Amino acid sequence: MPKSALTGSRIREHRLMRGYKQADLARQIGISASYLNLIEHNRRRIGGKTLLALSEVLGIDPSTLSQGAERAVVTELQDAAATDTNTAVELDQIDDLVARFPGWAAKITAQHRRLRALEQTVGGLNDRLTHDPVLSEKMHEVLSTVSAIRSTASILVATPDLGTEWQARFYSNIDTESRRLAESSASMAAHLDHLSRRDTGSATPLEAVFAAFDARGHHLVELEQGGDPESLTAQMPELDSAEARSLALHYFGVYLADVQAMPLEVFEAAAHEVRFDPAALAVQFGVPLQAAFRRLASLQRSATIPDIGLVSCDASGALLVRKSPSGLALPWFGAGCPLWPLYAALNAPGVPIRRNIESEDGTQFTAMALAHPAGPLRFDRAPVYQSIMLLVAHDRNASGTPLSVGSSCRVCARDGCDARREPTVLTRGLNNGVLTSGGNPV
Known part of the structure; x- marks a missing residue:
């Protein structure tokens, strides 16, 4: 209207x-x-x-x-x-x-923003507890040390007639492991304290950049209106280091180039006409398919615009860009689900892939992926590829059987997956009084 x-x-x-x-x-x-x-x-x-x-x-x-x-x-x-x-x-x-x-x-809008911010905070904390490499390492040290102390103490209790020399050795081991436990616990507490004292809680420059994107719904009004990327970086509290600001300038430059090639009002109208088909939009605006992916992901969700997510990775599978749609959390660290079309596209660079997928909670998406050169092609060196995947939410009446995927193996509870590379950390239940995680006793 x-x-x-x-x-x-x-x-x-x-x-x-x-x-x-x-x-x-x-x-x-x-x-x-x-x-x-x-x-x-x-x-x-x-x-x-x-x-x-x-x-x-x-x-x-x-x-x-x-x-x-x-x-x-x-x-x-x-x-x-x-x-x-x-x-x-x-x-x-x-x-x-x-x-x-x-x-x-x-x-109403203020409450909605507050609720969305709280949901993002909870999701970020859950993601960090699962995938933060520093926290994972510290937690592993703590658990390993506790297991060692428990094992040594069990031997002492179960063997009351143990010789004096062996008792001294075991007591010495308990003392050493206890000191190690104290050091690991203090180190983990210091890491958590460091994160809590930072405005963003970002552990890496790339994470800080996308914390800034997430806080704005991946829609940068300043750049949509022709603003200056350098001025924008100075206004974002999430960019709390020189490295983060430098990296942000790169991503903001790409965003601004997309805005100039595909102005918002014209692009949004065209997207509705072609029912958010990125291939049709790429042809209409004369841009690469990956640019149409990015521009669609920058649209603000509304009653007429579906929930759209975006994720990209390099050839190693490490995630570079992440905009999580509702119903499919994208991990901050490491790689995502091996079944994502994002990774299949790396096997056929330049060939677009479209596949209907379904997350663990039953949300369905049309996933479109493409592997493209990360820079200009040259005769004197092999091309370096990146892959990008657009996720457009749709109803369950779409034709065909969707591919069941997860977020990442560590937080995926699906059974019998041939692509699983590590056990899940999610609780599976009680087995003879023993709490299990990923089928293994903990």
């Missing part, structure tokens, strides 16, 4: 607040009551002369009546509605809500 279409709703609200009857107001500005009624119900456009007369009688600035609802508020309300699919909402009346009750609209 165009912004001007809400002018009538605002006129009606201001008339009622001032206690005017429709017929009285119409008479004062020289139009019929029936015509004013059509204007107030957004069924007739309002000319500049009539608008000025109305604003003068109502005692308000003309821009207050003519200015449309903020796009950001409308978009956030649409996103909130799309997130909670269990509650039916009147999507066709969102614009009217923003126009008539701006305070309530702002309150």
